Amino acid sequence: MDFNLKKFLAEYSNVGPIFRKELRSYFNSAVAYVVIVVFLAIVGWFFTSNLFLMDVASLRTMFEVIPVVFLFIIPAITMRLLSEEKKSGTIELLTTKPVSDSEIVLGKFFAGWALVGLAMLPTLLYYITTGILGSIDNGPVIGGYFGLLLMAGVYVAIGLFASSLTDNQVVAFILGFVFVFILYMLDKVLFYVPEWMATTIEFLGIDYHLSNVARGVIDSRDVIYFFSMLGFMLLLSVGSLQRRKW
Amino acid sequence: MSITVRNLTKFYGQEKAVDDISFDVKTGEILGFLGPNGAGKTTTMKIITCYMPPSGGTVSVDDYDIAEHSLEVRKKIGYLPELNPLYLDMNVMEYLEYSAQLHGVPKAEIRPRLRDMVDVCGLTSVRHKDIGELSKGYRQRVGLAQAMIHDPDVLILDEPTSGLDPNQIVEIRNLIRKLGRAKTVILSTHILSEVQATCDRVIIINDGKIAANGTPDQLQTEFHGSEIITMELKANVENGMTDIFPKIKALAHVENVQYQNPSPGVHHLIVTAAKGQDIREEIFRQAVAEKWVLLEMHREATSLEEIFHKLTTVN
Numbered sequence: 001m002d003f004n005l006k007k008f009l010a011e012y013s014n015v016g017p018i019f020r021k022e023l024r025s026y027f028n029s030a031v032a033y034v035v036i037v038v039f040l041a042i043v044g045w046f047f048t049s050n051l052f053l054m055d056v057a058s059l060r061t062m063f064e065v066i067p068v069v070f071l072f073i074i075p076a077i078t079m080r081l082l083s084e085e086k087k088s089g090t091i092e093l094l095t096t097k098p099v100s101d102s103e104i105v106l107g108k109f110f111a112g113w114a115l116v117g118l119a120m121l122p123t124l125l126y127y128i129t130t131g132i133l134g135s136i137d138n139g140p141v142i143g144g145y146f147g148l149l150l151m152a153g154v155y156v157a158i159g160l161f162a163s164s165l166t167d168n169q170v171v172a173f174i175l176g177f178v179f180v181f182i183l184y185m186l187d188k189v190l191f192y193v194p195e196w197m198a199t200t201i202e203f204l205g206i207d208y209h210l211s212n213v214a215r216g217v218i219d220s221r222d223v224i225y226f227f228s229m230l231g232f233m234l235l236l237s238v239g240s241l242q243r244r245k246w
Numbered sequence: 247m248s249i250t251v252r253n254l255t256k257f258y259g260q261e262k263a264v265d266d267i268s269f270d271v272k273t274g275e276i277l278g279f280l281g282p283n284g285a286g287k288t289t290t291m292k293i294i295t296c297y298m299p300p301s302g303g304t305v306s307v308d309d310y311d312i313a314e315h316s317l318e319v320r321k322k323i324g325y326l327p328e329l330n331p332l333y334l335d336m337n338v339m340e341y342l343e344y345s346a347q348l349h350g351v352p353k354a355e356i357r358p359r360l361r362d363m364v365d366v367c368g369l370t371s372v373r374h375k376d377i378g379e380l381s382k383g384y385r386q387r388v389g390l391a392q393a394m395i396h397d398p399d400v401l402i403l404d405e406p407t408s409g410l411d412p413n414q415i416v417e418i419r420n421l422i423r424k425l426g427r428a429k430t431v432i433l434s435t436h437i438l439s440e441v442q443a444t445c446d447r448v449i450i451i452n453d454g455k456i457a458a459n460g461t462p463d464q465l466q467t468e469f470h471g472s473e474i475i476t477m478e479l480k481a482n483v484e485n486g487m488t489d490i491f492p493k494i495k496a497l498a499h500v501e502n503v504q505y506q507n508p509s510p511g512v513h514h515l516i517v518t519a520a521k522g523q524d525i526r527e528e529i530f531r532q533a534v535a536e537k538w539v540l541l542e543m544h545r546e547a548t549s550l551e552e553i554f555h556k557l558t559t560v561n
């Protein structure tokens with residue numbers, strides 16, 4: 001089987017325009033600025049209030065706070081991606097153009113993911129500051145950022161799926177929050193589940209993999225977990241978009 | 247670019263929205279889709295544009311079947327959906343550029359194409375405004391520009407003039423006429439004068455079925471009712487009711503006469519004659535013979551309104 005890259009790229013040529021349009025509309029509306037400011041304010045507060053208290057040059061507290069902030073900030077980012085198109089009827093314009101449903105989902109997914117990435121970018125300042133104040137172990141930082149980005153990817157994919165289920169942004173937000181919250185809590189409820197299920201549940205929990213990666217050891221099992229979750233949620237979103245054809 | 251629709255059927259749950267419809271649209275033809283709300287116009291259009299699949303039957307656009315070659319079909323179609331949905335937070339140029347990109351207009355051609363469409367659709371003065379700030383008339387032009395941006399062979403316009411004021415309606419209609427030259431166009435409407443003004447052919451659709459199909463002229467001949475002639479004449483008679491009325495009534499083929507006497511010496515009559523009988527000549531001869539002065543005589547053509555009403559109301 002020969003893989004033709006040119007053909008593959010041509011098949012997904014509309015991802016680019018959709019991505020740029022969505023990202024621009026984040027910045028045209030207040031969404032992008034509100035998200036970035038709220039994100040930095042919360043993360044910054046936890047970062048500074050602990051840094052001097054603990055007197056350790058580490059970003060650990062920040063890496064522990066960000067997954068919690070993600071829980072509500074990412075569903076807020078993704079809630080309008082598909083639900084608004086459904087509500088305003090523009091989904092009909094979009095899907096009657098020569099654009100595949102996968103292109104729509106991918107373009108919107110990357111736009112949401114990119115916005116999370118942009119919001120995380122200024123936190124590098126905390127890294128630099130901490131590095132000046134004391135010697136910092138780079139392994140966990142690189143692992144932490146890597147893990148957070150993958151986690152954000154999974155959350156954005158989940159949020160996008162939630163947005164594809166409804167034409168109401170508030171419902172999309174709540175569904176998205178519930179889904180990512182369940183995924184986040186899975187490895188924290190092991191105490192309450194039967195023993196034989198515990199390892200499976202733990203493996204499904206996203207925070208378990210994040211903490212693995214955040215130790216600075218990037219294991220292929222964790223990476224595969226993140227990418228398969230992400231891919232699965234994107235497939236679900238494409239499927240949900242095709243419900244109009246039922 | 248011709249469109250062939252065969253035995254198209256669509257169910258929404260248990261409800262039949264489109265019931266075994268077949269028709270053709272020839273290249274370059276402007277087809278008017280006429281029918282009351284909920285007749286199945288929009289559903290048919292949504293199926294042709296590949297928004298949703300039919301429950302049964304086939305549609306092909308120039309030999310491309312909508313089910314098998316959906317992307318090919320969508321490339322050839324420009325579509326203005328019902329209610330003209332738009333991204334209100336984008337400005338006109340951004341939006342048209344986005345549409346051009348999604349339609350696969352080559353990069354080098356996008357700029358000149360945008361300039362053309364903005365020019366043709368009269369959007370020059372508002373091209374840097376957000377769509378949300380535009381009036382309904384301008385939004386409709388943006389919707390048309392968007393549908394035309396890739397120079398499609400087929401245009402499908404779902405109620406392109408709904409919600410516009412009379413001036414805007416005339417403008418949009420002219421625009422469609424201008425843009426629709428050399429294109430295959432299907433437009434739906436429930437405004438009858440629109441069909442007469444813009445369309446080569448009319449399909450009247452009611453309750454999911456085709457009730458009539460033909461040119462406006464054909465439909466008028468086919469669904470012709472009795473002849474109605476209104477006339478006004480001047481005559482110095484004592485009493486129109488006894489001196490004029492019976493003489494008209496006595497003419498051949500006359501079925502009914504209504505008489506009015508709006509002012510002294512002026513007599514107004516509405517004459518109904520049998521179907522297909524033109525009795526204007528007889529009336530004229532009678533008037534000459536009686537030395538009446540004909541001020542006005544007018545034969546009413548059966549309007550599309552009447553045909554539409556006849557076909558779409560349940561007895």
